[in-house]
Amino acid sequence: MKNTIAIVLAAGRGTRMKSDTPKVLHEILGKPMISYVTGAVSKAAVKNIVVVTGFGSDKVRDFFYGAGIKTVVQKKLLGSADAVGAAKREIGRSGDVLVVYGDTPLITAETLKKLIEKHKDSCASLTLLTAVLRDPAEYGRIIRDTAGRIIKIAEDSEAREYKKETDEINVGTCVFKSADLLDSLKGIGCDNSKREYYLTDTVGILSAGGKRVESIAMEDLNEMIGVNSRVELAAATNVMKKRIMEELMASGVTIQDPATTTIYPDVKIGKDTIIYPNTIIESDVKIGENCRIGPFARLRGGTRIGNGTEIGNFVELVRTTIADSTKVKHHTYLGDAKVGKNVNIGAGAITANYDGKNKSRTFIGDSSFIGVGAIIIAPVKIGKKALVGAGAVILRGTNVKDGATVVGVPAKVLRRRSGDRRKTDR
Ligand code: UD1
Ligand code: CA
Numbered sequence: 001m002k003n004t005i006a007i008v009l010a011a012g013r014g015t016r017m018k019s020d021t022p023k024v025l026h027e028i029l030g031k032p033m034i035s036y037v038t039g040a041v042s043k044a045a046v047k048n049i050v051v052v053t054g055f056g057s058d059k060v061r062d063f064f065y066g067a068g069i070k071t072v073v074q075k076k077l078l079g080s081a082d083a084v085g086a087a088k089r090e091i092g093r094s095g096d097v098l099v100v101y102g103d104t105p106l107i108t109a110e111t112l113k114k115l116i117e118k119h120k121d122s123c124a125s126l127t128l129l130t131a132v133l134r135d136p137a138e139y140g141r142i143i144r145d146t147a148g149r150i151i152k153i154a155e156d157s158e159a160r161e162y163k164k165e166t167d168e169i170n171v172g173t174c175v176f177k178s179a180d181l182l183d184s185l186k187g188i189g190c191d192n193s194k195r196e197y198y199l200t201d202t203v204g205i206l207s208a209g210g211k212r213v214e215s216i217a218m219e220d221l222n223e224m225i226g227v228n229s230r231v232e233l234a235a236a237t238n239v240m241k242k243r244i245m246e247e248l249m250a251s252g253v254t255i256q257d258p259a260t261t262t263i264y265p266d267v268k269i270g271k272d273t274i275i276y277p278n279t280i281i282e283s284d285v286k287i288g289e290n291c292r293i294g295p296f297a298r299l300r301g302g303t304r305i306g307n308g309t310e311i312g313n314f315v316e317l318v319r320t321t322i323a324d325s326t327k328v329k330h331h332t333y334l335g336d337a338k339v340g341k342n343v344n345i346g347a348g349a350i351t352a353n354y355d356g357k358n359k360s361r362t363f364i365g366d367s368s369f370i371g372v373g374a375i376i377i378a379p380v381k382i383g384k385k386a387l388v389g390a391g392a393v394i395l396r397g398t399n400v401k402d403g404a405t406v407v408g409v410p411a412k413v414l415r416r417r418s419g420d421r422r423k424t425d426r
Contacts, residue, residue, distance in 0.1 A: 011054025
């Protein structure tokens with residue numbers, strides 16, 4: 001969306017979180033809640049994003065460092081109009097300004113797009129996102145005249161005379177014509193019970209000046225869940241989880257028990273893969289088709305799994321690539337490993353990828369067989385069709401050749417006497 005700038009309000013401390021971390025940096029499925037908001041904004045094609053910080057501003061600025069998102073500081077938390085004012089220098093007089101709150105992580109790009117479209121189509125000065133609630137307490141109420149035109153927003157603390165009149169509320173997300181925003185900000189005072197500068201006072205100012213204020217109603221009320229406490233953080237996390245899993249299921253993935261499964265954002269899973277209960281799949285994981293994952297598996301960032309591969313119970317994988325039709329079925333940890341196809345990793349086999357200072361890699365070639373309880377102290381290379389005996393400890397720097405059998409502690413190559421019929425094939 002050219003010529004549109006987004007301002008994300010995130011200066012609030014979030015007192016009810018009882019935390020030293022700024023509220024918007026509290027995580028939902030591994031990512032700060034504000035990153036869902038900025039993600040939705042950029043997905044709605046608004047590329048110019050300014051985040052208004054206040055409490056813990058250094059931490060918020062550091063989080064966005066290098067992400068192409070600007071941060072400005074609101075020195076004193078004097079209200080939402082003052083917060084937008086802190087970003088005034090970033091706003092030109094032409095174009096539009098989208099205002100979103102950093103603590104409403106469930107807002108979607110689709111809703112933002114609709115809001116911006118309506119704003120552009122109707123040529124309004126301001127377009128609000130609204131909702132009708134059974135219990136509108138605590139929200140700003142949308143006040144309309146007899147012709148249905150929006151004439152003001154009455155904040156809950158000031159809304160006494162309107163309280164019974166309307167259950168239509170201000171979600172908080174809105175789009176202004178830049179010039180109208182800049183002009184109306186000048187007229188806002190703090191003559192209210194909280195002595196705050198309310199951004200919502202722009203509605204009355206614009207309307208009184210003969211400008212048009214439009215609205216669209218929110219379809220899915222979950223999108224407006226604001227996170228003010230840890231209980232609300234958990235509620236928002238649950239909604240996000242459900243969204244992610246429903247999208248995967250719609251694309252052909254079976255998730256046997258969504259209630260006990262957690263899948264983070266940025267996970268790709270191919271069709272006909274089955275996720276068994278109590279499995280956690282973190283961000284930046286890709287799984288192919290026809291795999292079986294879990295129960296009780298944990299797949300962490302940087303994991304790549306081919307097609308038809310089985311990852312069983314109590315298996316943890318991190319930064320590990322596993323090719324097609326391999327089995328890693330019980331009690332295994334593989335970190336920084338690259339495993340070929342048709343490999344069998346025995347129960348309890350482990351890569352020791354961290355020596356206290358450095359992380360090292362393990363390579364396991366196609367069709368190899370790793371015995372139960374084997375310990376592979378990386379860096380190690382195991383060739384194709386190799387066999388590692390049960391309980392073997394392979395020391396760092398070992399290079400097991402294609403087709404070799406190694407056994408023992410530390411593992412040594414087992415030399416076959418002639419006539420030895422030991423089978424290395426499965
Ligand atoms: C606000 C709206 C209200 C709406 C409700 C929806 C105003 C005056 N009222 O009320 O109409 O129904 O949201 O949840 O905007 N912020 C700053 N700096 C400040 C004050 C606030 O950055 O000085 C940020 C907060 O971090 C928050 C947002 O602005 O993200 C809204 O402020 P808040 O004080 O929570 O407003 P509400 O009373 O919830
Ligand atoms: Ca709020």
